[in-house]
Amino acid sequence: MLSAPLSPPLMHIPDGFLSILVSVVLWIATIGIVAVSLQRVNRDLGERQVPLMGVLAAAIFAGQMLNFPVAGGTSGHLLGAALATILLGPYAAVLVMACVIGVQGLLFQDGGLLAMGANIFNMGIVGVVVTHFLYRTLRNLGSGKRWTIFVGGFASAWLGVVTASLITALELAISGTTAANIAIPAMGGVHVLIGFGEALITVGALAFLYFTRPDLLKIGEAKPAGRAVWLAGLVIALAIAVASPLASSFPDGLEWVAEQQGFLNNAHNAPYQIIPDYVFPGIGNAALATIVAGVIGTLVVGGVAFALAYARRNRSVVSN
Amino acid sequence: MHVHFLDPFHNGTSLIHRLDPRVKLVFTLAYIVTASLLPFGAWAAYVLLLAIVLSVELASELGIGYVLRRALLATPFVLAAVPLIFTVPGTLLFTFSLGAWTFTASLEGVERLLSIAFKSWVSVQMAIVLAATTSFPNLLMAMRGIGIPRLLVAIVGLMWRYIFVLVDQALRLLRARAARSGATPEMGRRVGGSIVWRAQTTGGMAGNLLMRGFERGDRIYAAMAARGYDGEVRAFPLPQVPLTQWFGLGAAIFLFALILLFSILIVG
Amino acid sequence: MHHTIQVQELVFKYPDGTRALDGVSFHIAPGEKVALVGPNGAGKSTLILHLNGILQGEGTVCVADIPVVEKNFARVRAAVGLVFQDPDDQLFSPTVFDDVAFGPIYQGLDEQQVRARVEHALHAVHMQDYARRVSHHLSVGQKKRISIATVLSMQPEILVLDEPTAGLDPRGRRDLIRLLRELPQTMLIATHDLHMVQELLPRTIVMDGGRVVADGRTSEILNDDALLNAHGLEKP
Ligand SMILES: Nc1ncnc2c1ncn2[C@@H]1O[C@H](COP(=O)(O)OP(=O)(O)O)[C@@H](O)[C@H]1O
Ligand SMILES: [Mg+2]
Numbered sequence: 120m121l122s123a124p125l126s127p128p129l130m131h132i133p134d135g136f137l138s139i140l141v142s143v144v145l146w147i148a149t150i151g152i153v154a155v156s157l158q159r160v161n162r163d164l165g166e167r168q169v170p171l172m173g174v175l176a177a178a179i180f181a182g183q184m185l186n187f188p189v190a191g192g193t194s195g196h197l198l199g200a201a202l203a204t205i206l207l208g209p210y211a212a213v214l215v216m217a218c219v220i221g222v223q224g225l226l227f228q229d230g231g232l233l234a235m236g237a238n239i240f241n242m243g244i245v246g247v248v249v250t251h252f253l254y255r256t257l258r259n260l261g262s263g264k265r266w267t268i269f270v271g272g273f274a275s276a277w278l279g280v281v282t283a284s285l286i287t288a289l290e291l292a293i294s295g296t297t298a299a300n301i302a303i304p305a306m307g308g309v310h311v312l313i314g315f316g317e318a319l320i321t322v323g324a325l326a327f328l329y330f331t332r333p334d335l336l337k338i339g340e341a342k343p344a345g346r347a348v349w350l351a352g353l354v355i356a357l358a359i360a361v362a363s364p365l366a367s368s369f370p371d372g373l374e375w376v377a378e379q380q381g382f383l384n385n386a387h388n389a390p391y392q393i394i395p396d397y398v399f400p401g402i403g404n405a406a407l408a409t410i411v412a413g414v415i416g417t418l419v420v421g422g423v424a425f426a427l428a429y430a431r432r433n434r435s436v437v438s439n
Numbered sequence: 440m441h442v443h444f445l446d447p448f449h450n451g452t453s454l455i456h457r458l459d460p461r462v463k464l465v466f467t468l469a470y471i472v473t474a475s476l477l478p479f480g481a482w483a484a485y486v487l488l489l490a491i492v493l494s495v496e497l498a499s500e501l502g503i504g505y506v507l508r509r510a511l512l513a514t515p516f517v518l519a520a521v522p523l524i525f526t527v528p529g530t531l532l533f534t535f536s537l538g539a540w541t542f543t544a545s546l547e548g549v550e551r552l553l554s555i556a557f558k559s560w561v562s563v564q565m566a567i568v569l570a571a572t573t574s575f576p577n578l579l580m581a582m583r584g585i586g587i588p589r590l591l592v593a594i595v596g597l598m599w600r601y602i603f604v605l606v607d608q609a610l611r612l613l614r615a616r617a618a619r620s621g622a623t624p625e626m627g628r629r630v631g632g633s634i635v636w637r638a639q640t641t642g643g644m645a646g647n648l649l650m651r652g653f654e655r656g657d658r659i660y661a662a663m664a665a666r667g668y669d670g671e672v673r674a675f676p677l678p679q680v681p682l683t684q685w686f687g688l689g690a691a692i693f694l695f696a697l698i699l700l701f702s703i704l705i706v707g
Numbered sequence: 708m709h710h711t712i713q714v715q716e717l718v719f720k721y722p723d724g725t726r727a728l729d730g731v732s733f734h735i736a737p738g739e740k741v742a743l744v745g746p747n748g749a750g751k752s753t754l755i756l757h758l759n760g761i762l763q764g765e766g767t768v769c770v771a772d773i774p775v776v777e778k779n780f781a782r783v784r785a786a787v788g789l790v791f792q793d794p795d796d797q798l799f800s801p802t803v804f805d806d807v808a809f810g811p812i813y814q815g816l817d818e819q820q821v822r823a824r825v826e827h828a829l830h831a832v833h834m835q836d837y838a839r840r841v842s843h844h845l846s847v848g849q850k851k852r853i854s855i856a857t858v859l860s861m862q863p864e865i866l867v868l869d870e871p872t873a874g875l876d877p878r879g880r881r882d883l884i885r886l887l888r889e890l891p892q893t894m895l896i897a898t899h900d901l902h903m904v905q906e907l908l909p910r911t912i913v914m915d916g917g918r919v920v921a922d923g924r925t926s927e928i929l930n931d932d933a934l935l936n937a938h939g940l941e942k943p
Contacts, residue, residue, distance in 0.1 A: 135559030166670035171656035173597025178652030181605035187637040298526035323642015603843040658796040665789040667813030
């Protein structure tokens with residue numbers, strides 16, 4: 120029965136779909152972030168790290184088999200990054216998701232091996248970081264009231280899935296294996312819906328835990344984001360800011376083909392494509408301006424968020 | 440109840456089964472990297488790659504049919520590359536209209552789509568052979584062999600052990616739900632509640648799994664501590680890779696390099 | 708006098724406030740085989756976790772004349788073999804071999820010694836052909852035996868088992884009792900299986916509500932209807 124057991128197939132990139140450059144860069148980023156997480160969790164959990172991380176990774180893996188019928192033979196699934204983040208805090212969640220995605224790729228070919236770095240990055244790291252920020256922010260805005268667990272859980276689970284899917288589409292586009300102007304809206308559109316499934320299941324799980332073992336919901340709370348998580352959040356936001364205008368600055372594929380026919384034939388003869396040639400000619404001044412604006416905007420937002428968190432921490436130190 | 444279907448390992452004594460797991464892992468990675476590095480449309484090289492993976496499948500005695508069937512799992516993703524037919528510029532192939540839009544397909548676009556599908560197809564086959572001929576404990580050893588930290592390997596090893604226990608639990612929950620999801624004989628009643636309600640029920644099951652995961656984590660910790668575990672992961676040193684297998688691996692990587700070089704020179 | 712297990716006025720509260728042990732005292736001499744019985748929630752499992760320092764309460768616990776305090780944990784854990792109730796908790800490694808080798812590896816033995824220990828322990832539980840097997844494919848009875856092997860490989864002086872026959876079918880239970888009879892170690896067995904107690908364990912400690920309510924010869928305790936009734940036990 121469950122030979123392809125796990126989650127929606129569109130998020131697990133198989134091998135062959137990413138350029139070597141994208142694969143390697145994301146592998147390096149993933150290795151670095153997982154290594155930091157491994158250390159951080161070791162500091163927090165000590166001897167309990169191996170049993171707890173191992174068994175919770177197994178629980179998320181098994182949880183991804185749970186589904187509920189939606190309509191027309193489709194079903195909603197759990198990805199679990201949001202749930203792991205809310206319960207365990209960002210570092211442990213990165214570790215757990217990396218194990219889940221790694222085993223899916225290695226054992227069940229659910230996602231490739233060379234593409235595994237990217238898959239862990241998208242679903243594990245991006246999903247976790249986005250969830251963490253939104254959830255923390257909403258919890259703080261609501262002064263930690265009970266309803267913020269559920270509203271925060273819902274919104275952050277949804278946004279985590281949607282962001283991860285956009286990043287996935289972006290990587291494919293940069294690799295030249297899909298057309299950005301089609302893939303990004305398509306992936307985003309599908310995952311806006313998938314995200315609701317994730318969000319609903321996440322809230323269901325949080326509600327269950329809230330009423331049976333409320334102490335478990337405090338584990339993740341106890342660990343404020345370290346500087347590394349803020350940094351990761353900033354990097355991801357910057358990546359989106361840079362890449363999305365790049366990707367969306369392509370005019371509609373067709374017009375563009377007609378327009379560029381002439382000189383593209385030359386460019387197309389580039390001896391070897393790591394980043395396919397057709398990515399570059401499309402950037403006009405408008406796109407460049409958008410990128411610059413995006414970078415500045417992200418830096419500003421990131422700076423503000425950082426300052427707020429800093430101030431909050433100082434205040435809590437004083438009040439202690 | 441007992442989940443066996445999860446374990447992709449097929450016991451056997453073939454040449455491929457007997458190779459050192461580290462050699463297999465590195466070979467598989469090298470093959471996939473090669474496939475990924477080949478330019479689009481390097482059909483001669485693609486055919487060589489297919490020949491290599493088919494040979495490995497034969498040598499593994501898994502049955503080519505089995506591998507090909509499993510390899511189909513990755514096909515839905517090819518959809519993501521379909522737009523390339525219409526967006527990659529090049530020789531006009533055909534046009535068609537759909538409402539207000541006109542689509543122009545190019546030969547280069549089709550070629551790129553097929554190239555991506557092909558690379559993906561052969562890569563997934565090699566990964567399937569790796570998982571099907573290497574038991575998980577041996578895969579763990581290979582992971583250690585290529586330098587993954589022991590701590591992480593220990594977590595993954597423990598995870599794999601408990602996947603079976605927790606998937607059993609998940610399936611029991613699903614079965615319990617199914618057993619109580621009846622319909623009344625009355626006509627016209629909506630069966631199964633609202634989508635939100637269904638999702639929340641499923642969420643409750645997920646929460647249940649995680650809660651049991653936490654509790655089991657504590658008990659496993661107690662069982663580990665009772666046998667002296669102190670947070671440091673210890674294991675025997677890895678055995679040497681036999682010299683012949685080193686040579687074999689070296690030769691294979693050299694072959695991959697040649698294929699790459701030729702196809703880049705010819706196609707590029 | 709030399710005692711293998713000495714527990715003196717042991718009190719333990721769980722973080723949520725449950726007072727699971729409320730002044731427990733008893734002594735066990737070398738070579739004794741003792742049953743620990745009592746209704747669910749009596750505190751049996753909690754007590755067992757104190758015998759090698761996984762939980763620490765007020766009062767004193769000595770095992771093999773070593774006080775169970777943090778600096779002695781390594782020695783204590785080598786002296787007491789704890790077998791937990793659910794073999795899926797006890798067997799956490801990918802293969803049977805890895806699980807049985809775990810304790811000896813942490814005792815710092817070299818590879819050859821570890822292999823010899825594993826072989827010996829698996830032999831003792833009649834599972835010598837299962838070393839390369841993967842634990843989740845085994846039956847419950849087989850898992851129980853391997854669980855015992857995982858502590859036998861540490862060559863403990865004392866074996867402590869939590870509900871070893873729970874969940875076994877009649878044949879599995881019979882085989883396990885036969886196995887336990889063959890083992891020479893001092894034993895403390897928490898159980899609801901009074902048939903086994905009658906057959907195997909000459910001394911019985913009855914616990915209820917975190918206290919020892921009776922401690923004596925099994926034959927006498929199992930014939931004391933008033934005592935058995937008062938603590939939710941049934942005469943075998
Ligand atoms: N982890 C725990 N947290 C809080 N209370 C617990 C925990 N484990 C057990 N208890 C409580 O401690 C008491 C003794 O439990 P236990 O030692 O498991 O009894 P037994 O093994 O005799 O059935 C019970 O009231 C039980 O509910
Ligand atoms: Mg108990």
